[in-house]
Amino acid sequence: MDQRDQKGTYSDLFRLDGRRALIIGAGGIGAEAARALSDHGALITCADRDGDAAQAAAAAVGGQSAELDITDSEAVRHAAESLPEVDVVVLTAAMNVRKRILDYSPEEFDRVVDLNLRGTFSVIKYFGEKMVERGRGSIIIFSSIRDQVVEPGQSVYAATKAGAVQLVKTAAAEFGELGVRVNAVSPGVVETRLTSQIKSDPQWHQAYAAKSALGRWSLPAELAGAVVYLASDAASYVTGTTLRVDGGWTAVDGRFTPPA
Template sequence: MNLFDLSGRLALVTGASKGIGYAVADALASAGARIVLNARDETRLEQARAELAAKGYDVRTAAFDVTDPDAVTAGIEAIETDIGPIDILVNNAGMQHRTPLQDFPLEAWRKIVATNIDSVYLVGQAVGRRMIPRGRGKIINIGSVQSEMARPGIAPYTATKGAVKMLTKGMATDWARYGIQVNGIGPGYFKTELNAALVADEAFSGWLANRTPAGRWGDVQELAGAAIFLASDASSFVNGHILYVDGGITASL
């Protein structure tokens, strides 16, 4: 089990005040990692920190906008100077906007692209530049089953998650030679605030149960194993891979 031990390592998780980001931070902390939670809402961020700290975990916060290049540069510099070198980066910050493509507003397109793609590029590059001279590092980008498949009303989201998949492969191709592993997790349909409207929709939940081989929604705690694996020495020769945690939905017609 030493392969999965994260003791002594520092993990930065973006979009970590709730949902998948919070669950991944919890998982990495349970394996021994020190955690830095990132989000823009300082109040929610502090609530998340307090909840994890109550479990005995070493948790800090770093509130900055992951879509702002200057804020990212300053934020990563502050973490590395005040807390320590980042060993593990989880690019989780993301958003959804459901509108038929023909009615999708340009402003919403730009916002979803900035949140879902620009953040991965900006934070990934800022952290990667520091990992390269150290000769080690783990980067996990959170994609989606929409990295592979589409549904009506979310074409821009699907485009961004497809881009996250390919950016993950590109990062791995450039940085594997420096001892950095860059991989992705592609969650299926999980019960999160982002999906609250769909969870409450009986018709959709019924469709999902029939469409998913596992026959149900996922619980965010079920992402823990994938996150720990990709953050640990157990995945030392895994690079450019997207691990789908989806109850089999991408495997079946």
């Protein structure tokens, strides 16, 4: 089991003292996840294809940094071999090319799939292998509301996020009896660089805010609690699940509120 000997109060279940956490994708949500895990006692390594971004996120929590491009499967394998024993892996790195299917090029398709799906597979495979050998660990993959609901222009991104969720479920089934938990976090619309195109259009920005039950976008820090929970012993019996942190987006039917 990933769960350690539990003594003390229930608040101790969320402590991560002495555990090593690797955050892949160090900007935005990843940086906030690193802060939250560090505040709960974890030892942090921040990794990103942008070495400067990794260093900045690591410096903010007194952690270590590494340059890592998860589209290079050999680099992921090497990272899993060379980094200190990792108890928690959080993968937030992703990209989107927002175009309708008829406008998509094969090259754009390959770019999105290579990072979002193939990269996710490599992280689960190589870091999961090391966790299985040690008999413990928690892998947390960031998905999206687009793993369940779509809109025009989201075809390839949505397909990769749905695929990532199926990888999570399969890894959970294969690694579970060996002590490793694998889960997904599915955010709604978050104020990050990935959504800058939407934020630049006031009407589009407001439409997305109105779609959630809370009537607003989320901030990266609002995803951090889900990461701490899934990393900790508080979630010791949670695996193969998708935790939706979407402000109720996927619970609400449409944008029109009819009279009661």
